[in-house]
Amino acid sequence: MNTAADAAPRRPGAAVELARVLRAFPTLLRIGVAEVVAYRAEFLVWILTTNMPLVMLALWHAVAADGPVGRFDQTQFTAYYLGVLAVRLATSNWMAWQMSMEIRDGTLSTKLLRPIHPLYGFAADHLSAIPMRILVVSPIVVALFVTSWDRLARHDPSLVLVLGASLVGAWLLVFFSMVLLGSIAFYVDSAMGPFELWIGVHAIFSGYLIPLEVLPGWARAAADVLPFRFMLAFPVETLVGLLSPGDAARQLAAQWLYVALTGWLALRVWRAGVRRYAAFGG
């Protein structure tokens, strides 16, 4: 039987591949934006379904009326949940759902037949949504500035840098987690069950529903070692000034360690999964 080593001549190096991908990427992003615009109504409806932080804000705002909860007074809750909304809109994606569907019905074949790694295609699809999301996020950011200007991490340049890197890290961590989850569909009929479970666990341990500081001790200890906090709570806490520069730098290192580990694992699972791909349909 053929082995991968039989392939001749030798493949071009990673730098050549990367240069080719970078040349293609602006067009992929442009097409992706055009698709998002074509689906704008559906997209906006989806955005409206991510309003849970506003519900939680209303709840905690009422609770904090009688006095602060830990470090969180009413203003801090407002800053936190507006931050959650903005960071979540900037970094979340639904790729596990998309991958699961494409693996099940065989439409992944189209991506596998192109001379560019399918994960670049998926990444471009989801990065393309960011301009439209920025439009939605802008009023939230304005509200955040108006209500919490003094608390935001804007005085310390190092915190601003950490915030930028943490947002990139959060996007990558979510992306690779989605690749891992979506790749489950190579092995079982659908990845949707594990994806739903992931959403539930993520909601608790990422700080999406409740700030991690106000979780019970055991849950907070779990949140400290799980990767979910680095997908949301860490950038948000940096943004709203809850972290010192030292803590933020330490968490950034931990976040990027998770990015590297998850990325490595996601690529391995993807490669193994593609070997099992049945290319149904057609």
Add this chain to the structure above:
Amino acid sequence: MIDVRNLSKSYRVHKRAPGIAAALRSVLRRRYETVKAVEELSFQIAEGERVGFLGPNGAGKTTTLKVLAGLLHPTSGEVRVGSYVPFTRDPRFLKLITLVMGQKQQLLWDLPPADTYAMNRAIYDIPAAQADETVRTLTELLEIGDLINKPTRQLSLGERMKCELVAALLHRPRVLFLDEPTIGLDVSMQAKMREFIRSYNERFGAAVLLTSHYMDDVAALCPRVVVIDRGHLIYDGDLRELVRRVRPDKHVTMRLSKPVERADLERLGTVVSLDAAQAVLSVPGAQASAVVRDALAALPIVDLTIEEPPLEEVMRELFHTRGRAPADLDRAGPGDEQAHA
């Protein structure tokens, strides 16, 4: 250009009986069975050849095409396309080939085909001038003009298929895997697609491996056919030779100036059809000229044609008799494989 040696591909599939009880049992204990889609299949295709890949539903044609295109990993055997092992999906291999599946499309549904072409130009790293020229040439050949600027969802099936072909050929692949490229198209559109495929093959010297249930596609495009059934090769060679082996008779179609008696025709051969103005006889190929001479002398004939039996009939007969008789069909002799376009 394409070299397949002892290719086998098996799938492990979950099997359960219908009904709720079986569904519940399958939760606790899943039963799997191995389905052999392709077994020990070997064939080669040279640069510029047009080959029909035939077989009944479930014969393993699409599985073989997917292995050749690098979508599926073979269970065993060796496959090379160009100098590449397909499943490694080397970008240079992917630039060498295209796979068109009549029931799958790569066109972006809500955007005009022109956007898909722009995306493919970037992905395949095609210089802008070359891409523009290819789009212009292909859209002229396919007569689609401004259609490429309308959203894909607003195009008819035939228009979509034509636009799909442009997307698939934009990078000028040298190997075309075409899986039912004319499915669902009307007769005139099918003819245009066939003409286009032939023209592309001649212009770019591309190898073509075509599956189609429309035998007109195969008859018009493929001097050579590879026939498989239940995953096994049963014929590889000249299409006309296959027809001669399976159905050595010929059809003699006569247009008549006045009605004739059936008995007069039965003296000449087997009557396939008869009405007042036309009769069709089936006669052994070797006796066709003698039958024609006798018919012209005895019957009121205004026009006469001699044809091979329709390919659909040939294939129907071939698969109908498979497993019962024609061991001599299993492989054409080496000489049979030379008569390729």
